[in-house]
Amino acid sequence: MLKGIKKIIKVADNQRVLMFKNQQLVDVLTTGKYQFWDIKNELDFTSFELSDFIFSAPNAERLLKLYPILAQHLEQWQLSENEVGLFYANGLLHGVVAPGEQMILWRDAADFRVEKVSLDENIAVNESLLRAINRAGANQANRLIRSEHNKATQPIAEFQVAQDHIGLLYINGQLMNQLAAGRYGFWQFNHNVELKTYDCRAQLLDISGQEILSKDRVSLRINLSASIKINDVERAASSVENVNDFIYKTLQLALREAVGIQSLDDILLDKLYINETVKALVTTQLNEIGVSLLSVGVKDIILPGEMKAILNQVVEAQKAAEANVIKRREETSATRSLHNTAKVMENNPTLLRLKELEALEKVAEKINNLNVYGGIEELMKGTVKLG
CATH class of the missing domain: 3.30.479.30 (Band 7 domain)
Structure with missing residues (x-):
């Protein structure tokens, strides 16, 4: 009968267990095996993983203030509203803490360190820190250490200004600086960060x-x-x-x-x-x-299609007219040349005779057999006669 009210609790190396009696914290159980008699069913146990680092009970701050026994296992960090924290565990960057946040950590979980950065002095993140944060994967909203009332956001706004470009940095809508080619990072907490880039090449x-x-x-x-x-x-x-x-x-x-x-x-x-x-x-x-x-x-x-057709017709007509003018000009020139030749031959019998012989030669080329009677004079009189 008593066996049912005997409670056995095993606590692993990476665990801590809070024991409550009538909803009052009475002990923090570390690594080991525990047996408790709970005849009146007054005991409750809540387990926490040390690998989470943070004491995540809903009423963590109240418990810490009420029970000194719990305070021995926890340490508390508080940031102001104008500070951002770099959270290190065993020397390794683990995450970014949002401004105004409070962290309650298990002392036995790791060797903790929080580096505070003032947002009032400078929101620019130097290149070496930016590389370290990205290497740790800490520049993500889901890695941001924050309370539920604090809106999750990506901690750092990263920008890349390409070669031959100039960036204009605006903080809360106000132009702050010109940025040459390079990589930049700026804390986004409490500020609206915007970068406009311009290509300065042709x-x-x-x-x-x-x-x-x-x-x-x-x-x-x-x-x-x-x-x-x-x-x-x-x-x-x-x-x-x-x-x-x-x-x-x-x-x-x-x-x-x-x-x-x-x-x-x-x-x-x-x-x-x-x-x-x-x-x-x-x-x-x-x-x-x-x-x-x-x-x-x-x-x-x-x-438009119809205008193309009209223009083609106009061009065709213009070219036809130009061709006709050239043809008439050549005909006129040929006629003038013939007229001048006739005038010359009219007053020059020898030239006329040569022209008759030239014509006779052309006629002879088209005749296979030619019988001549009476000499060349009779041939000329009967075949070719100019004038």
Whole structure:
């Protein structure tokens, strides 16, 4: 009968057990085997793993204050609201402690150390510490040591500024610094950290598929290409929200203005008109936001299908007319040459005779057999006679 009220408790090396009697803490059981008689069923036992390091009872702080016997096994750490803690166990970084947090640790679990970092002095994390935190896997929300009322967040905001880029660091919405190429980390507790990066190399933007009406109301699709470079990143950031979007729309409007005041014939005739006009319209606007326009050019002009057919007909007619003019010019020139030759031969019997012989030669080439009677004079009289 008494066997059922005998309680045997085994405590492993990595455990501690709190023994309560009538809900009052009476002892902390360390490694070993224990036997207790609980005739009135007054004893309760709560087990804790030392590998968790932290004494995680719901009423941990109250228990620590009420029972000196428990305080012998625990140690307490407290951070202010402007401090973040680096939590080391046996010399190894184990995690990051959120500002204002309180930690109650098992003394026997490990050799603990908490390094406090003031967030008021500097929120930048040096490169060696950033590497150590990442190596320990401590820059994660689930590794953050915090209470339930403290919102979980990634302790450090990490940024990488690429080569030939410039980063603008904003803390709580205020521009704090320019960052050159490199890797950076900043504590996010109590601060809103943001980094905007800008490519300071020459960049090529394509303004594609613009449907625009010319002055004579012909619909054109024009693709434009522009080369730009950011010269002053702070001015660009303070002037517009999105630099590339602003440049894109500015070029769009300039292109529409340039095309809208010229007829299709004028646009096709002057290939550089659009380039020069667009550049003149946008250069000053872009300079005001710290951006220079290096070059701008039309990639292609696309006409509607029916307009292409009409233009092809016009070109075909123009070429036909040009060919007809050339043909008439050559005919006129040939006729004039014949007229001049006739005048010369009219006053020169010898030349006339030579021309008759030339004609006779051409006739003879087409005849297989030729019988001549009466001499060459009779042949000439009967066959060829000029004049």
